[in-house]
Amino acid sequence: MLLSLLLPSARRRERRELALVGSGNGTLKLQGLPINTSHTILLVQPTKRPEGRTYADYESVNECMEGVCKMYEEHLKRMNPNSPSITYDISQLFDFIDDLADLSCLVYRADTQTYQPYNKDWIKEKIYVLLRRQAQQASK
DSSP states (O other), X not given: OEEEEEXXXXXXXXXXXXXXXXXXXXXXXXXXXXXXXXXXXEEEEOSSOGGGOEEEEEXXXXXXXXXXXXXXXXXXXXXXXXXXXXXXXXXHHHHHHHHSSEEEEEEEETTTTEEEEEOHHHHHHHHHHHHHHHHHHHTO
């Protein structure tokens, strides 16, 4: 089955069409476009309403995880428009992720030329590793 997605690029104001084909083993195979080895597509559905689904693509998994954090920070800014600064801890970020109707990633694998899907738990694990690494670098 061919699925075409028109995605806004996370870093540029261009739009690209990606053609993905189900491979029958839980992965999606790219058709026709060269993609670098860590290209990541973030699929977001904030509520149960399917028309609220959005998509973004990133050059790497880490950029995607930073994008999820920025999405939460934007949510906090909307909820607290008069606060000059906003702080949060990782448990609040994870609660936000859990409250989304759906959040998943498709990560390109060069060895199989397919996109491997990952769920919320995988995303939270990657965010934890990313934030821990950033905290360690900040304390040096």
